[in-house]
Structure formats: C-alpha cells, structure tokens
Amino acid sequence: MRIYADNAATTKMSKAAIKAMIPYMDEIYGNPSSLHGEGQKANEALTNARERIAKLLGCEPREITFTSGGSEANNQAVISAARLGERKGKKHIISTAFEHHAVLHTLEKLAKQGFEVTLLDVHENGLVSAEQVREVIREETCLVTVMYANNEIGTVQPIAEIGAICREKGVLFHTDAVQAVGHLHINVKEQNIDMLSLSAHKFHGPKGVGVLYAKKGIALTTLIEGGAQERGKRAGTENIPAIMGMAAALEEACAKIEENTVKLTALRDKLIVGLSDIPHSALNGDYEHRLPANVSFCFEGIEGESLLLLLDDKGICASSGSACTSGSLDPSHVLLAIGRVHDVAHGSLRLSLSEENTEEEIEYIIKSVKEVVEYLRGISPIWRDLISGKKDFIIK
C-alpha cells in the first residue's frame, strides 16, 4: 500500500487535466504564433485558457502571463516591481522571513544591487499581521510581497488586509499564492492583489507551468528574451498542452473548494489530534488560519530525514521541513522563523493531504508515525538525556 501525503510538494494530475492536454499533443500541435490553420487553432486554445483562468482569479485575460511555474512568476513579479520602483527612486521592499526561496533569493540579489529589504518577523503562530506591514511601509517602498499560505507550515496570511494597506499607500502588493490557488478562495480585485503567482502542479495540474497575474498598468520586466509571446513579456513558444491542463485543473479545483475544504479539514484535524498524542510533539503554525490539507509537526529527540525514510518504508510519502537532504546542515528557515530552535526544527514532519486520502489512511499514518517516532527516540542519545532528566525538554 502506498499513501501519498506530500501534496504541498506536488499533486497527482487530475483526469480532467490529462484529458484536456492530450488533444494539444496529438491533433492540435500547431504553434500559436503561426498563421496557418493549425497554428490558429492552438492560438484559440491559448486565448480560451487565458480567459478561463482570468475568470477564476477575478481579473482580465490580458492581466495573465503564462510562465514556467511558480518560481518564474515569483522572480518576474519581484524584479518587475523593483525595476518600476527604481525608476522613481524607490528602492525599499517589504517581505517576510519565511517566504519561498524563489522570493527570498530574488530579494537577496536585489539587496546586492542596492535595494533595502525589510523581512518582517513571523509570529510564533506562523502569521504576519497587516499592522506589521503598516509599521514599516514608507515613502521609498516599491513592493510588499507576502505569501498567501506558507508551503511548510500551511499558515494563511491576512492577504486582503495587507493589500488594503498597500493600496492606501500606493505601493505594489504581490502574493506568492502557489500553495493557496485551487485550495482557498481567491479574487484578486476583492483581495487588493496587484500581482499573484501560481503553479499548476499544486492543484492537480501539470508541472512546468504557472501564471503571473499582474494588474493592468504594471509593466513587467522581461526575464526571458526572444519572441513576442505573452505581449513580449515572456519569450518562448507557449506550452499549450500544459496551459490547457492547468486551465482544466484550476476550474475543477475551484469548483470543488468548498466540498474539499470540508472533507480535508476533517481529515487534517483527525491527523492533528492523533499526532498530538505523541508526547513532546508540537503542531507548527496556527491551527485556525491554516490550509485545510496541511499538517506540520515537530517531534523532540529525533531527526526528520530518518523519520521520512522509515515512513517511506511503511508506504507513506511525506516530507520534512528539514533541509538535511538538500545539503545544508541548517534546518528549515520557516521553522527557524517561527522560533523553533535548531534541535527541535530538525525533527519536523509535513503531511499535506488531498481529497483522495481516506480516513483509513489517516489512521494508518497516525499509527505509523507513532511507531517510527518511538523507535527513533529509542536509539537517540538526545532522547535518553531528555527522559533521564539530564536535559530539559524544549517541547513540554
């Protein structure tokens, strides 16, 4: 038996998305820029997908730029806002300490080019407040970029409120909504969002395709030079099959948001309750303001990679906040940002569900995590020191 509980990493494609893609790999393979009939058919499909996606986000079709995914969209949004700011002598950017690296690394690059970056502290519950933005926003601020929902701990930020402050101050507001789109309600107009990034494979669409929404009037900086595709803002022949798959997946996900939220919240809560039984464990991030499918825990006395490998042996696909496998000795910047100390941050586990998970699977996950945590604690010298009283528990 295999149980997939790593949907924040990527999702299985929906049947509807696959079905929507096939014709564009098979019969309708033309290049949308070609003048002949085959090309024009592809171009019609592109127009159609753009309209459908725009409708779902609450924007105009021409405000949609297709990209290779969330990372490219984040890069382009941040760089575009920086370039626009620069022209007016505004070189201050506000973001948070627990953004995705697609945003953080872009900001680091801009900092080297003379931009001043303010990273807001994240409260230990995994939230930033609109008030924090208000406190640091100033005349020279050209961009506020705050993620809609965190990819590791699933906390949902007060996007509309932050957007409202930015509107009031005349500052561009971007949100990395990669984890939120298709899972939470989105309307860029209602939520005061100027720019938004999304990625299809997080909502049962294909990998390698995403969207950058940019409000009319925001001149994007071109990152990939070449042809005049995407109004000259993103060169390269459009990935029509992937774009069609994304449109179908997004329609399906948005239509099922309410139904899925009810189902997933119940599964998630059952999992949270079950894992909370494990002594010296703690849920990462606020319980209330949380993605319906995200469960993130720290278990004291163990290390995350071992936990993941043993869960994989038991048929469970999970992930960890631990950066261990990525070659860094430092644990996740997200867990550190919410104040988890290194010792505890190493013992993290993220389970991200989908509507395909069942109650039986949740029960099996709870049982398996309990077994593996107990086993790893049994061979851990830290755990021995903790239970013998030589060291104090950090998670009480």
Place this chain on the structure above:
Amino acid sequence: MALYSEKVMDHFRNPRNVGVIENADGIGEVGNAKCGDIMKIYLKIENDIIVDVKFETFGCGSAIASSSMATELIRGKPVSEALALTNKAVVEALDGLPTHKLHCSVLAEEAIKAALKDYYDRNGIEYDHKIFPDCASCGHGCHS
C-alpha cells in the same frame, strides 16, 4: 530510494549494535543537536580487544548507517585497529555516501576515537594527544 546505496539502507533499516553498554569502559559522544547529528559510542574492552560495542544516534539515515557500519568494523578488533579506522573506510564499506552526507562518516570516526580516548583517560593509559584531533579541526561547523 536513489539517495543512498543498498548497503546504507540496510544498515539504516537494520542497524547493528544499537543500544547501551552498562559499565562501559569507554564512552564517546560527538556532534550536536544544532547540526542534526549526535553519535554516542559505548565500548567494552578486554585485553586490548573491543569485545562489545553499542551506539545511539540522533541523525539522518546516513548518520545511523555510518554508526552501524563503524561499530561493525571495530567489533572484536584490537584497540589499535579501532584507532586506525578512518571515515573513508566507513564510506567504502557502505558503498559510498552522497557528498553532502560525508560528514556523517567523519562523525562515526570521531565518535569511536572519542570513546577510545575516554577509555585511555579512565585507565590512565599514556597516549599521543595528536591522534585525537580537537573539534575545531573537522570543519563540520557545529559550533559556529
């Protein structure tokens, strides 16, 4: 999983010599929780032979596998051979480790050396201090 060799996965899934030796003759603990790896080695030594060895490890898959393999390599061996164990020998016995996991094998070597040093110290045995490099020399960055 392609990250690790079959050997690593075998020693990770079925670690040899896990546990504690009561009244051990030498105990060594290296690493720290901040880095995400701690290894503790217990030795029972009779007539200069390592008659028993046990370990406890907090760490990733390769840390557990490295501890298991290192203890296997010194079990039943004379102290002099255990002292000569290198991290390279541990890596080879495991059919390799990913580059960013090599520090786990270094920790295993150091844990054994720390346990042997403890054994020498407890028994007042003279030794050349240079054979036990201090923490700062490993470049592991635990204390930075």
